[in-house]
Amino acid sequence: VKVNQVAYVPGLAKVATLVSSSGSPVAWTLKNSSGTTVASGQTTVRGADTLSGDNVHLIDFTSYDTAGTGYVLSAGGSNSYPFDISADPVKRLRYDALAFFYHQRSGIAIDAQYVTSTYARPAGHLNVSPNQGDNNVPCRTSCGYTLDVRGGWYDAGDQGKYVVNGGIAAWQLLNIYERAISVAGADASALGDGKMAIPERANGIPDVLDEARWEVEFLLKMQVPDGRTNAGLVHHKIHDQNWTGLPTRPNQDSQPRLLSPVSTAATLNLAAVAAQAARIFRTIDPTFSARALAAAEKAYAAAKANPNRIADPNDGTGGGSYSDSTLTDEFYWAAAELYVTTGSATYRTDVTGSSLYKGAGFTKGYDWGWTAGLGDTTIALVSNGLPAADIAATRTAMTGFADRLLTQVATQGYPAPFATTNAAYYWGSNGQVANNADVLALAYDFTGQEKYRTGVFQTLDYLLGRNPLNQSYIAGYGEKAVRNVHHRFWANQNDGSLPIAPPGSFSGGPNAGLDDPIAQAQLAGCKSQKCFIDDIGAYSVNEVAINWNSGLAWLASWAAEKSGT
């Protein structure tokens, strides 16, 4: 019996999945922590499930709604892991998923007072031996200058810093806040100053904005300064010359650090995120806001003058390539952010003239390689001067996407709003599941229709254990939570010298592509939702990454708000 191993929220739907080949309903019981049966019923037969290969039944125990801990569901001779009926865990998850970003910070010591001594570590990449530092980083292919690109977040289990992935992750953290101050009835109070365990927790600025700004400041440093060739364009990424092994704590990395060439995609990412930050910080920190806007406008102009600088897909030694050859979406996103921030006619013409305008590109949720939805979301959420009918059409496109997700999950044994075929489960599926569920949440914001909220919480059920492997993909959450995520510091050494990933870290999840040797050796022939192994070497299924954790943080933050007291 596969359940959300953490908690179902009182007042909301509660459904579990039973694996059973029986063609007729079977009896289920729900016992409380003293072993007393508190509810019982009959399963609903669902039959063969495409994405797992399992024969499944559904157990709907929504009608039992008494808060408590240690519940166990039993059916067909099997028991679930114990779980709670409570809103508390999702409220913790909001902050744990956000804490991931402080843990991933580069260029600053991670302090025990915020993360406990288990997760404290020296600063990485400040030119303290053996680090070569991000202080004066030269170009991989010579460019005649070096840049100081200290700071930012490490991308994932590696210590590269990639503008296109940093951009979407920073945008999402900023959007958590911007949504909360834009949607009627939303609650920004949980996002204020002093809510997170970070060094800026008493500076009078909402902590989630402080955390996002840590990355935005880094992104700004990746822009080629005036007076240099390619001024205004942005370097695609900075990372090690060669891949480092596991484990390598950030301050122990001795590899040379190098800037990859500029790209139009990175330039438009900076334009979009810096424009968004300029808007949000306008009254909070006018000086920073003005600096960010100037950089954004310069980047946008440089991208328009250089519309086709594609990052080399083969530049993948020592770091990921993050190459993307379709830039219509980045142009649309950047124009949308700049227009909503400035109201200027040039950006307006570029937004309304885009083939993606009014949600025409809303074919997936937030994704580093497909950013149209980020522009749509800003247009749909933040007050702006576009025609009301066009804003309404954008929202309709977003709810239409949400409806298609709900149609997909309606037939699944383990509902996950992502894909309907086994082959479609790619690297980072969990990240996309979360990033699609964020759109279900916005559809609820726009319409108030219960089906979307149900879809959001059902997605959390999947990620927290209601899946064919009975696996919670969020560290620290659930009886069988991931322990061995691919990470150079959280490398879970047997001698206890290095920790497991901290609570709230989010594994990339099932990947039918089996893109690493361990996955290939262990998982051949798997059905998509079973193409996963909690092995530290299996980087194509079990790594963490900022763009996945940002989708989860957005989701958990929304779900916490909607969970009542």
Ligand code: 9MR
């Ligand atoms: O998330 C990225 C995924 O979309 C790509 O298919 C994959 C292969 O290029 O790379 C993923 O990103 C990784 C990056 O290249 C390096 N840092 C770790 C990232 C997560 O695994």
